[in-house]
Amino acid sequence: MVTGTMDYFDPKSISEAISILSKWGERARIIAGGTDVMVDMKHKEEPVCLVNIKRIPNMSYIKEEGGGLRMGPLTTIREIETSRLVRERFPVLWEASRQFASLQIRNTATIGGNICRASPSGEMLAPLLVLEAKARIVLPDGERIVPFDTFFIGPGKTVLGSNGLLKEIEIPTPPKESCSIYLKHAVRGAMDIAIVSVAVLVTSDSKESSANDVRIGLGAVAPTPIRAKKAEAILRGKSFEQRRIGETAIEAAAEAQPITDQRGTAEYRKWIVEALIRRGLNETWKAKARKGRS
């Protein structure tokens, strides 16, 4: 509820932002695009202090560097969607950006906001996990790099705590012999939060008969986005065949820890994980075979 007594800061540098967050701690709320924070402010609770980080320069960019991608946290989802670089080299992330909410939201929402909101069903998160992306973060005691698979610690909770800032997203280029897919299961074709989302990245050998590496990311089925590591191990280094794909899908479903909520039961979600992993592995395998032939 808007009360009119909120404090407001728009720092012009990361260090200024960190110092404000150090002083205000839990009472401060960072706003990037605002598509989540504005809803909270109006319908849940107005923060004591709002910290608008959009005046910090050089936080919105997509650039190729050192064999991978570096992305500023204030890059909008629409900028990701319209980036040829992301579409061609990081298609699993691009596909997630395409399915994110609506055009109006994508023009406003930022990838940093989606990450730091740390919703278990955050659209961009399972792709970041399978791309083995890393977060460059700033805390009062300095800067460090945190792989995304240890960045999320619970629903709405990250290693940033209440006084850290996400400075950059680093995404290594996936191996040349890899194929990926992002699949989102939702009720509607538009504007829906995922009931289940999966990101699959498969690297195969030159004969496309076996999987050198398998990465499976699951969204909306655990307190955080997760990698289904036991499932990956079933297929990694082994040949693609339906029976093994099926076992991998079943194990991925077992690794999911979904809840029952208004979008679906836990049982349904596990069922969908299995179906989407089976589909995802088959699609990436087929796509790899097509690539190999061209």
Place this chain on the structure above:
Amino acid sequence: MESKSQEGKVLMMIKINLTVNGKRKTVDLEPSLSLMDFLRDTLGIKGVKVCCNIGECGACTVLLDGKLVNSCVVLAADAADCQIVTVEGIAEGDKLHPVQEAFIERGAAQCGYCTPGFIMVGKTLLDQNPTPTLEEIKDFIYGNICRCTGYTKIIEAIQVASKQMEGKGGQP
């Protein structure tokens, strides 16, 4: 900008400059104000509709520096030094924009509540892609919800406006 002491009850205000429908303005804002509430309540621009108020229906859609946004989830303070265009700003004097004309001609409004949002989206689509296919139209407008029309007439209106803007006449 003034910051207040924690004990004081002084209302904190931010001063911004912006352009709204071609008119430059300098205003003082409460920091928590949304762009939607600013346009409607501070500037009296009522073509921006309040509907879901959580960024999901598109009724409050405006153009912010040429980009379609849900103004209910944009901070008014973030419109500083920006150009805002609402449905009130797309006609040229008395001459309605072709998308507005087409909505009238095709009967694409029933209650009319979603209409300003759809008109902003339709206009922006045709500015970027003058001859969209049916799929391209649907792909562009899906952030806007209509509870009355079933979307058929809205899509027809956009197709008619497309032909009109291409100079091919108004017949679908």
